[in-house]
Amino acid sequence: MSRQTDTGIVGGHVTSLGIAIKNLRGNMLRSLSLFLVMFVLSGTLFSISLLYAGLMRSIELSRQRLGADIMVVPSAQVAQAREIFLVGSAGSFTMPGAASFPADVVRSYEGVAAATPQLFAVSAPLPCCSVADTMIVGFDPETDFVITPWVRERVGTRGRQAPDEALVGADILAGVGGRLKLFGREFLIVGKLDRTDLRYLDSGIFIPLEGVRSMVRESKQKALKTLAIGPDEISCLLIRMTETGNAERTALLIEHAYPDRKALVVSQLVRTNGASLAVPLKGMAVLFALQWAASLFLIGVVHAFSIDGRRIELGIVKALGATDGYVRSLLLAEAAMLSGAASVTGIGVGLLLVHVLAGHLRQAIDIPLQLPEVPEVALLAAAVFVLSLASGILPSLYSALRSSRTEPFYLIKGDTRGKGGRP
Amino acid sequence: MTADHIIARGLRKAFLSGGEEITAIDRIDLAIGRGEFVSVSGHSGSGKTTLLSVLGGLLRPTSGTVLVNGEDIYGTSADGLARYRARKVGFVFQSASLLPALTVLDNLLLPSLFAPGQGGDRPEECARASLAAVGLLEKADVFPSQLSGGEAKRVSLARALMNDPELLLADEPTGDLDEAAEEQVMAYLERFHRDRGATFILVTHSPELAARAGRRLRMIRGMIGPAAE
Numbered sequence: 001m002s003r004q005t006d007t008g009i010v011g012g013h014v015t016s017l018g019i020a021i022k023n024l025r026g027n028m029l030r031s032l033s034l035f036l037v038m039f040v041l042s043g044t045l046f047s048i049s050l051l052y053a054g055l056m057r058s059i060e061l062s063r064q065r066l067g068a069d070i071m072v073v074p075s076a077q078v079a080q081a082r083e084i085f086l087v088g089s090a091g092s093f094t095m096p097g098a099a100s101f102p103a104d105v106v107r108s109y110e111g112v113a114a115a116t117p118q119l120f121a122v123s124a125p126l127p128c129c130s131v132a133d134t135m136i137v138g139f140d141p142e143t144d145f146v147i148t149p150w151v152r153e154r155v156g157t158r159g160r161q162a163p164d165e166a167l168v169g170a171d172i173l174a175g176v177g178g179r180l181k182l183f184g185r186e187f188l189i190v191g192k193l194d195r196t197d198l199r200y201l202d203s204g205i206f207i208p209l210e211g212v213r214s215m216v217r218e219s220k221q222k223a224l225k226t227l228a229i230g231p232d233e234i235s236c237l238l239i240r241m242t243e244t245g246n247a248e249r250t251a252l253l254i255e256h257a258y259p260d261r262k263a264l265v266v267s268q269l270v271r272t273n274g275a276s277l278a279v280p281l282k283g284m285a286v287l288f289a290l291q292w293a294a295s296l297f298l299i300g301v302v303h304a305f306s307i308d309g310r311r312i313e314l315g316i317v318k319a320l321g322a323t324d325g326y327v328r329s330l331l332l333a334e335a336a337m338l339s340g341a342a343s344v345t346g347i348g349v350g351l352l353l354v355h356v357l358a359g360h361l362r363q364a365i366d367i368p369l370q371l372p373e374v375p376e377v378a379l380l381a382a383a384v385f386v387l388s389l390a391s392g393i394l395p396s397l398y399s400a401l402r403s404s405r406t407e408p409f410y411l412i413k414g415d416t417r418g419k420g421g422r423p
Numbered sequence: 424m425t426a427d428h429i430i431a432r433g434l435r436k437a438f439l440s441g442g443e444e445i446t447a448i449d450r451i452d453l454a455i456g457r458g459e460f461v462s463v464s465g466h467s468g469s470g471k472t473t474l475l476s477v478l479g480g481l482l483r484p485t486s487g488t489v490l491v492n493g494e495d496i497y498g499t500s501a502d503g504l505a506r507y508r509a510r511k512v513g514f515v516f517q518s519a520s521l522l523p524a525l526t527v528l529d530n531l532l533l534p535s536l537f538a539p540g541q542g543g544d545r546p547e548e549c550a551r552a553s554l555a556a557v558g559l560l561e562k563a564d565v566f567p568s569q570l571s572g573g574e575a576k577r578v579s580l581a582r583a584l585m586n587d588p589e590l591l592l593a594d595e596p597t598g599d600l601d602e603a604a605e606e607q608v609m610a611y612l613e614r615f616h617r618d619r620g621a622t623f624i625l626v627t628h629s630p631e632l633a634a635r636a637g638r639r640l641r642m643i644r645g646m647i648g649p650a651a652e
């Protein structure tokens with residue numbers, strides 16, 4: 001006859017697992033306290049790790065989505081360029097273009113696969129748009145490799161976008177076929193971009209350079225606000241390297257040839273930006289590590305008190321024939337079950353919270369936050385589970401070892417002299 | 424009388440208390456025959472419980488040997504000593520000593536966890552039969568906190584006998600019981616001793632209970648000798 005009952009009896013025998021579960025149930029206050037401590041620790045660790053992994057992933061995705069390896073901008077505008085490309089803030093700046101900084105020359109550099117200019121302007125809030133200030137980006141359809149890969153839908157089959165036609169980011173409410181009036185000039189929306197989670201692309205209006213230059217010229221007559229951009233000026237030159245091209249070396253060459261330009265290597269920029277965004281998370285991680293250490297001590301103390309309070313009970317069990325190993329296993333199994341259950345709950349709640357709060361966090365940290373893929377989340381959860389389990393078991397190890405090695409006589413007497421014995 | 428079951432030679436146990444050495448038992452030489460009923464009496468602090476613990480494998484002596492069936496029980500490992508306790512010894516403690524988180528039935532089944540098969544192939548049936556024998560079958564599924572003192576003591580007694588021990592050690596088993604309950608417990612212990620041929624060592628303050636033993640010993644300041652008639 002084999003049966004499992006609520007009494008922890010299997011096949012007519014009590015089981016160690018059954019006894020451990022009953023002990024946990026029998027000491028509900030202690031069990032609940034330890035559960036809560038481990039729950040908070042696991043949940044916090046998992047949430048912080050998940051956010052950090054998400055942040056790193058987002059930064060890498062941003063780099064990939066931008067498609068450029070080098071961004072050449074005016075030396076004085078590095079900070080604003082960073083804001084535009086990585087954070088997605090609307091902004092505008094210019095530098096002399098083709099005449100003094102020919103893209104063809106840059107294309108001839110070793111390892112350069114493509115180079116394309118862009119010109120930025122900022123529009124006042126538009127009724128069409130979900131964002132306050134809208135970024136207008138003039139791009140060269142002939143050489144562009146940043147905007148066009150993201151075009152989801154496009155009207156017509158023209159090989160080249162006309163100057164009065166615009167592509168819009170995913171956040172722009174107006175759809176394909178709609179019209180936009182920018183600085184007095186009207187544009188037909190001919191395409192919409194896929195969502196990239198990169199605000200620079202999602203909230204921008206992309207118009208051929210020729211169209212933007214016409215808009216600039218006409219703004220003097222038609223618009224309330226005049227755009228002060230020279231006929232040859234551009235805002236940046238985006239460069240894509242070949243597989244074997246050396247972006248750092250090319251950036252140095254450009255800066256050497258054009259001292260008033262700054263060639264930003266995107267991978268470095270992203271890393272720097274990521275590091276600055278990661279600082280608050282790292283700060284939290286340090287505080288959390290201290291909290292974890294304090295909690296380990298607390299868990300150890302609770303276990304020590306708890307086991308001391310059960311000395312007579314453990315002595316009886318040993319008097320009935322339990323080995324040192326059995327007593328040790330029983331105490332550690334209780335700790336493992338408690339921390340395991342707390343860890344699973346903490347991870348579950350942490351995952352739920354991060355998902356629910358992801359939208360708010362995106363706004364708060366001002367970056368397109370992309371949480372990691374399922375396999376990475378699973379790996380993270382497994383790591384947190386193992387760490388939490390160890391953190392629940394290790395602090396109880398000393399008390400468990402001490403009690404298991406104590407002779408039953410001393411345990412039954414409630415004697416705290418440990419092994420006592422021979423004087 | 425049969426051959427010696429237990430032989431203690433030169434037993435001494437000393438404790439350190441506040442840096443001072445206190446000798447609890449000293450120069451104990453003792454032989455107890457198989458199936459013998461021996462009572463040990465003496466004042467508090469005379470070393471009765473310490474002696475019982477040393478004989479039962481609960482406390483390693485400072486010096487001396489304890490031979491049970493000719494084997495030195497302290498000449499083995501800690502696990503070997505645990506096996507000795509599980510398979511050969513039944514303890515009845517001064518207090519009821521039940522595990523509070525386990526039901527009465529679980530408490531009775533504990534010895535079968537440490538010595539599987541020792542008390543029979545069907546420990547649950549055996550446990551229920553033991554409970555019936557002490558008149559507490561209906562309490563099988565309750566927790567110790569729901570038992571009276573006498574009931575808890577009877578459960579503890581039933582548990583001590585679960586593995587059919589060859590050595591029964593009882594330390595003041597009726598100390599906190601009324602007269603009727605005391606008689607019930609003693610009758611049960613004596614019946615087990617008689618029916619199973621178990622060696623029975625009873626530690627007691629009570630001259631009446633001590634007088635029920637086949638041999639009466641008395642401890643004075645850690646040393647043992649025959650009790651005066």
